[in-house]
Amino acid sequence: MNPLKAFPKTIPAILLLFFFSGDLQGQILKKLGKRAERAVERTVENRVDREASKKTDEVLDSILEPGSKKSPTDPQIENPLPPKGQDNPGNVGGNSDSGSTSGQTTKKTIEVYSKFDYVPGDKPLFFDDFSNDFIGDFPSRWNTNGGGEVVSVNDSGEKWLELISGYNIHFIPDTPDLPDEYTIEFDVMALGLDNKTSSTAFLRVALSDDDKFKDGANFVHAHIPFCQYSPIGITMANHINNKREIYSVVKADLREEILDRPHISIAVNKQRFRLWVNEEKHIDIPRMVPQGAVLKTLKFHMNNFKDGKERVFISNIKVAEGGLDLRRKLISEGEVSTNGILFDSGSANIQPQSMGIIRQISQVLQEENAMNLMIVGHTDADGSGDANLSLSQKRAAAVKNALVNVYGIADNRLQTQGKGESEPIGDNSTPDGKAQNRRVVFKKI
Secondary structure (H helix, E strand, O other): OOHHHHHHHHHHHHHHHOOOOHHHHHHHHHHOOHHHHHHHHHHHHHHHHHHHHHHHHHHHHHHHOOOOOOOOOOOOOOOOOOOOOOOOOOOOOOOOOOOOOOOOOHHHHHHHHHHOOOOOEEEEEEEEOOOOOOOOOOOOOEEEOOOEEEEEOOOOOOEEEEEOEOOOOOEEEOOOOOOOEEEEEEEEEEEOOOOOOOOOOEEEEEEEOOOOOOOOOOEEEEEEEOOOOOOOOEEEEEEEOOEEEEEEEEOOOOHHHHOOOOEEEEEEEOOEEEEEEOOEEEEEEOOOOOOOOOOOEEEEEEEOOOOOOOEEEEEEEEEEEEOOOHHHHHHHHOEEEEOOOOEOOOOOOEOHHHHHHHHHHHHHHHHOOOOOEEEEEEOOOOOOHHHHHHHHHHHHHHHHHHHHHOOOOOHHHEEEEEEEOOOOOOOOOOHHHHHHHOEEEEEEO
């Protein structure tokens, strides 16, 4: 055998021996057989390979994302969760609406959402922020064939359902059978994502004719990606009578959004399926939902999170019937009530995802020059009656200010009024009832 060819293979073993004293080297050399030498060589070579692979990944990431984003290995978000099993002080202020707030100012985000065209349904079917569930328990109004638990987020009062990843594991809220026209909203929080997160890691939102843990003969799937090293896009798929009709990947770069607690909005209008992430509409497929099939069940599924450091949570799940054109109803009936204008907890700050409704109201006023409106705010019964009356008045005024300052409606065409908790339409002892009672009514005057 050519000694020059064999020499490179012996280098790792020789280098390792330099770490030992001379006498010890001699003893080891006498005792080492060929098998031991090869084992040492493999160990050192594997270590070198791992280090080289790590550096190669870093170089590839810098090429894939040249100067556009933070490095995925930078500390982009800290884990805000306390140790499992610890509770939090609870929600302060009452009358919390669904949805979480970002670090941006309300004024700035409302301007970003000024062209948002999502309109939630006007008849609540299901709402859950896990406020009635104990930390560490699986939520009482859900079903699963795997696991998961409710967790708290520091001292904010927020509660989230932590989803676990696994083969064919589903999380199913106890919604009534879904109608032909409805909307779905929820917030997502993801922790521990980095450039090692799989490109096939996603949250699947499914609509299915199976009410248990199978795909069903008819279904619609939307895959929200969590990969950070490349823009994976949103995968859409359906089956009609057990036959695939649509499978497509829609281009979308959600890497920054997925790190900042995005708000997901979905609208189903018979066969049409639309999906928004924050203010941007990414999916609008006119014949996505199987015609004539009853897709009665909403399901969530986590896919391909392997090493345990990645954690995904959802909260503020809201399903509502409708999502129709509110403009026609306001013009024909002279009044429209909506639960879709959301506010920060105990505050009159409008959450930006509410702007789709306010935008539609502004369009009515722009088309109907002679129409004037009374804006009436209502709250649930959390907190004192006086505080809720004041809060409802401030929230009505905030909606008026958005119409005036964002959409240019004349101030003198709008009046405001607050009713507080005095006119409930739902049971204030349940999350669903509270969600119904937190509403804004627009009346022609």
